[in-house]
Amino acid sequence: xxxxxxxxxxxxxxxxxxxxxLERNGYRKMTMxxxxxxxxxxxxxxYGYFSNKEEVAISVVEAHWRKVESRWxxxxxxxxxxxxxxxxxxMFLVMSSFDKAQSHRASLDDTMASLRSLIxxxxxxxxxxxxxxxxxxxxxxxHEKTFECDDTRRIAQTILVCFSGxxxxxxxxxxxxxxxxxxxxxxxxxALMLTGLSYRPIxxxxxxxx
Numbered sequence: 069x070x071x072x073x074x075x076x077x078x079x080x081x082x083x084x085x086x087x088x089x090l091e092r093n094g095y096r097k098m099t100m101x102x103x104x105x106x107x108x109x110x111x112x113x114x115y116g117y118f119s120n121k122e123e124v125a126i127s128v129v130e131a132h133w134r135k136v137e138s139r140w141x142x143x144x145x146x147x148x149x150x151x152x153x154x155x156x157x158x159m160f161l162v163m164s165s166f167d168k169a170q171s172h173r174a175s176l177d178d179t180m181a182s183l184r185s186l187i188x189x190x191x192x193x194x195x196x197x198x199x200x201x202x203x204x205x206x207x208x209x210x211h212e213k214t215f216e217c218d219d220t221r222r223i224a225q226t227i228l229v230c231f232s233g234x235x236x237x238x239x240x241x242x243x244x245x246x247x248x249x250x251x252x253x254x255x256x257x258x259a260l261m262l263t264g265l266s267y268r269p270i271x272x273x274x275x276x277x278x
Contacts, residue, residue: 079117081107083131086124094178095125125179126186132168133194136161140201150209155258157202158227162234162254166247191235195228202227206265215265227261 085106209215
């Protein structure tokens with residue numbers, strides 16, 4: 069007999085069912101009836117949580133973003149150097165999104181074509197939620213004289229804008245098929261960024277001029 073979602077986890081069951089359907093069929097082919105069948109609940113139950121399939125699909129995306137935000141907070145609290153924290157945070161941001169896109173590879177274009185106008189502004193808000201954690205790590209680096217100190221919040225915002233270019237929705241199908249290539253490229257970008265942020269004592273500037 070199919071499992072019936074318990075009241076406390078019915079919303080999660082709906083999102084998990086929608087995730088599987090999006091991976092298999094894409095957004096356009098997915099219906100509320102399909103979600104109900106996949107989650108083993110009545111369709112009317114879904115409407116107690118979501119107004120339509122658009123809201124369900126957006127919630128699937130936002131659930132992933134919440135996991136990234138939570139992981140960033142965890143990394144920021146670790147006893148690591150600011151450089152290592154930043155490396156881990158940015159690698160997780162890019163690679164977790166890449167892996168998520170890989171699971172939706174066959175249907176990603178369809179889903180993005182249908183929901184891009186809703187996802188893009190929400191993604192901008194998601195990046196804003198990451199600013200405090202990144203700012204905290206930058207300030208730690210400045211305090212330790214690992215990073216040059218300026219406007220750390222502005223720098224955090226700029227870094228996130230730069231890394232948004234590695235978002236899966238901006239990559240070609242060929243690039244989505246090469247995880248190792250994306251990982252290498254991401255590490256190279258992080259290395260360049262850390263070099264640019266590195267603290268340089270005034271004496272080093274004087275020596276360079278002489």
